[in-house]
Amino acid sequence: MDPEKRYKLAGALAMVGTASLWSIAGILIKLIDWNPFAIAGMRSFIASIVILIYIRRPIFTFSFSQMAAAISYAVTMILFVTANKTTTAANAVLLQYTAPVITAFLAVPLLNEKTKPEHWFAIFFVGLGMIIMFIDDLGGGRLLGNSIALMSAFSFSLYFIFLRMQKDSSPFESVILSHWITAIVCLIASLFMPLPHITLKSATAMLILGAIQMGIPSILISIGIKRISALSANLIAVIEPVFNPIWVFLFVGETPGVNTIIGGSLIIISVTAVSVISARRR
Numbered sequence: 001m002d003p004e005k006r007y008k009l010a011g012a013l014a015m016v017g018t019a020s021l022w023s024i025a026g027i028l029i030k031l032i033d034w035n036p037f038a039i040a041g042m043r044s045f046i047a048s049i050v051i052l053i054y055i056r057r058p059i060f061t062f063s064f065s066q067m068a069a070a071i072s073y074a075v076t077m078i079l080f081v082t083a084n085k086t087t088t089a090a091n092a093v094l095l096q097y098t099a100p101v102i103t104a105f106l107a108v109p110l111l112n113e114k115t116k117p118e119h120w121f122a123i124f125f126v127g128l129g130m131i132i133m134f135i136d137d138l139g140g141g142r143l144l145g146n147s148i149a150l151m152s153a154f155s156f157s158l159y160f161i162f163l164r165m166q167k168d169s170s171p172f173e174s175v176i177l178s179h180w181i182t183a184i185v186c187l188i189a190s191l192f193m194p195l196p197h198i199t200l201k202s203a204t205a206m207l208i209l210g211a212i213q214m215g216i217p218s219i220l221i222s223i224g225i226k227r228i229s230a231l232s233a234n235l236i237a238v239i240e241p242v243f244n245p246i247w248v249f250l251f252v253g254e255t256p257g258v259n260t261i262i263g264g265s266l267i268i269i270s271v272t273a274v275s276v277i278s279a280r281r282r
Helices: 003-022 025-029 036-055 064-086 089-096 099-111 117-134 143-164 172-190 200-224 230-237 240-252 258-280
Strands: none
Touching (some): 003 200, 003 230, 003 240, 025 200, 036 064, 036 172, 089 143, 099 117, 117 230, 117 240, 117 258, 143 172, 143 230, 240 258
């Protein structure tokens, strides 16, 4: 394998690792009996420490792309927490992961990265797979919650684009800033909610949630986004909800349904195919 293909493959694998670790959030959050803003705020605070340990000496230029990526991701995390409180969980996940479609249209004017034919095929089959996965859980929800979830999809796509703008520099600082913004906003909001009850179980789960579920993926995504296009990275991130039922099956013993298996398989096959085709392009 030539160096260029190896470089792209490393980026794709970093994004697979990112999505895989993001997906364990559901299992861990069930162990923490705190309000969602306290969880999101503390998770981001711990994650920022992990990233600082990794890069040691961050260089904050406060450039447009650095700040735009930081704000976009902070907005995404806060909106997604809010969407989960105001609409069904399935609606929130499904609507947020319309982000690749938005990225496909924004990548051309903002990054000059043209959307390839295989990307459009992947977007179609990934969307079909997610509908199949969540068809039994989809509900009307509320207009406000669904609108917030769509807003989080827009900010999520912008996050990938602004991170990709820093492919020739360092995206790590944007990720740190995003977690600091999220921590400050969410921890302040949590002061107006019931105070969290800290136990050994919740503290341990919180530490794993911040360090492993969010901290390490924040490092991996900063590595991956430098090697593959914003759209490819966004498509690979869609496998996050596919891994959720796998963890539930392994740790809780709950067998995934037929729709979950079919939809999840369709997503994984589509993402794998587009990653291989994109990696083979010169």
